[in-house]
Amino acid sequence: MSESESNNPQIVWHETSVSRQDRERLLGQKGCLIWFTGLSGCGKSTIANALDQLLVKQGANTFLLDGDNIRHGLCAPPNRLSEEHGESFAKRFGLGFGPEDREENIRRIGAIGQLFAAAGLVTLAAFVSPYRIDRDRVRKALEENGTNDFIEIFVDTPLEICEQRDPKGLYKQARAGKIPNFTGISDPYEAPENPEIHLKAGDGRTPQELATEIYDYLTNRGQLA
Ligand SMILES: Nc1ncnc2c1ncn2[C@@H]1O[C@H](COP(=O)(O)OS(=O)(=O)O)[C@@H](OP(=O)(O)O)[C@H]1O
Numbered sequence: 772m773s774e775s776e777s778n779n780p781q782i783v784w785h786e787t788s789v790s791r792q793d794r795e796r797l798l799g800q801k802g803c804l805i806w807f808t809g810l811s812g813c814g815k816s817t818i819a820n821a822l823d824q825l826l827v828k829q830g831a832n833t834f835l836l837d838g839d840n841i842r843h844g845l846c847a848p849p850n851r852l853s854e855e856h857g858e859s860f861a862k863r864f865g866l867g868f869g870p871e872d873r874e875e876n877i878r879r880i881g882a883i884g885q886l887f888a889a890a891g892l893v894t895l896a897a898f899v900s901p902y903r904i905d906r907d908r909v910r911k912a913l914e915e916n917g918t919n920d921f922i923e924i925f926v927d928t929p930l931e932i933c934e935q936r937d938p939k940g941l942y943k944q945a946r947a948g949k950i951p952n953f954t955g956i957s958d959p960y961e962a963p964e965n966p967e968i969h970l971k972a973g974d975g976r977t978p979q980e981l982a983t984e985i986y987d988y989l990t991n992r993g994q995l996a
């Protein structure tokens with residue numbers, strides 16, 4: 772009996788008939804979870820989008836999970852949930868930016884990303900994901916599944932550049948004390964220690980050039996058809 776079964780004897784894993792290998796054969800690619808992490812404004816969404824375009828153009832089956840979008844639905848904040856579900860539900864399941872909320876955010880995305888990868892999709896996830904332990908848990912979950920398909924990309928753009936860009940005006944508000952727990956300003960960012968790719972994203976290269984670096988890495992490791 773597995774550990775999860777002994778904790779929850781009423782919840783039993785059901786094996787499916789179509790295997791991951793069947794799906795991957797059909798798609799002609801290997802499923803994986805490409806995880807972009809970095810400060811707000813470092814370029815995660817832009818580079819992930821550029822890579823997604825490049826992959827689709829070459830015939831890959833992909834899906835992009837983006838922090839801002841996921842926080843509109845699966846990981847919505849309490850104020851988006853309260854009208855339809857009530858205050859107590861919204862308080863319990865809505866997510867903000869405190870450490871536990873971010874932990875739950877990354878746990879949910881990790882679980883979804885794991886399912887998408889198991890479906891054979893080249894899955895891209897772009898989240899600040901500032902805590903090493905949260906990212907490492909996602910990696911561990913994929914590795915426990917017998918794969919090494921968690922590909923961590925540290926989008927390393929210096930804080931000064933992110934703050935200069937400030938496309939949503941969030942840094943300005945955070946500096947003025949209007950946004951609590953803002954990563955890089957009033958909240959920590961723990962850089963990956965051994966990412967598969969350390970992308971020096973503030974060195975003047977365009978998002979397309981940076982996406983090509985990742986695309987070449989994926990090709991070399993045999994991830995694509
Ligand atoms: N306090 C605080 N800290 C960091 N970011 C904040 C915060 N409040 C709002 N935002 C906006 O939310 C986006 C980050 O959401 P994520 O789901 O990626 O965050 S996390 O992974 O749970 O840390 C992030 O999007 P990106 O700028 O695309 O990274 C911000 O626009």
Ligand SMILES: Nc1ncnc2c1ncn2[C@@H]1O[C@H](COP(=O)(O)OP(=O)(O)O)[C@@H](O)[C@H]1O
Binds near residue numbers: 812816936938
């Ligand atoms: N390599 C780059 N060079 C110059 N500007 C960039 C680069 N990557 C992203 N940007 C710009 O920086 C801003 C923030 O990028 P974005 O992808 O939204 O970051 P994040 O998703 O990490 O918050 C956007 O205006 C984007 O056009």
